[in-house]
Amino acid sequence: MNFIKRLFSYKRKPREYNLPDGWTETKISEDNYITHIPQEQKDKWLIDKWDKDKLPEILLTHGFHLKQDGRAGTIYYVSNDQFCEIYYELSAVPQFDILIFFDSLKEWSQPKREMTEEENIKLKQELTNWLAKEKIKADL
Known part of the structure; x- marks a missing residue:
């Protein structure tokens, strides 16, 4: 305790x-x-982060987009008219390049709604395939 x-x-x-x-x-x-x-301050921080990551440009292309910020970052996944954010950190061990916090992914960022279990499973498989294609060693 x-x-x-x-x-x-x-x-x-x-x-x-x-x-x-x-x-x-x-x-x-x-x-x-x-x-x-206050929630307004948290929302402003999020909008500032999206501006820094150039989210409007990212939303034009379907798929995964990796944006690093220091020792951490975000993998944006764009699908049709929605997107989600998958957070990661650089790894301190040689077996992995990044550590992905996939278990914390429960909802789509826009439009704001809960992700179904089927969507989550499909996204995890697509992410795994994309990471292998990009030769990024990741721990999910």
């Missing part, structure tokens, strides 16, 4: 500065806080 508590909170001195507008902080114990970020 202590590990989980440390994972979702961290110890620090009481705040001596202001949070950005709209952000709030809840004190959950003597020296543990949880910071709440």
Whole structure:
């Protein structure tokens, strides 16, 4: 339990500065806080990320598109009028080039809807084939 508590909170001195507008902080114990970020801010971060990755250009071509940002990145999958985002990190072991967080993929990014189990299985197979074709060693 202590590990989980440390994972979702961290110890620090009481705040001596202001949070950005709209952000709030809840004190959950003597020296543990949880910071709440408004959904509007999270949406802005997502739109900024899409702009940086040049998403409008990506949406014109069906298939997979890999966009790296430092040690992490996104594999966009475009199919007809929808797309999803698959997150990955660079691997620290020689067996793999990237580590893909495929199990966290549960929905399409646009239009926003839950992915069916059949779609998920088909996408995983297509991703595996694409990675092999691109000679990218990945751990799904």
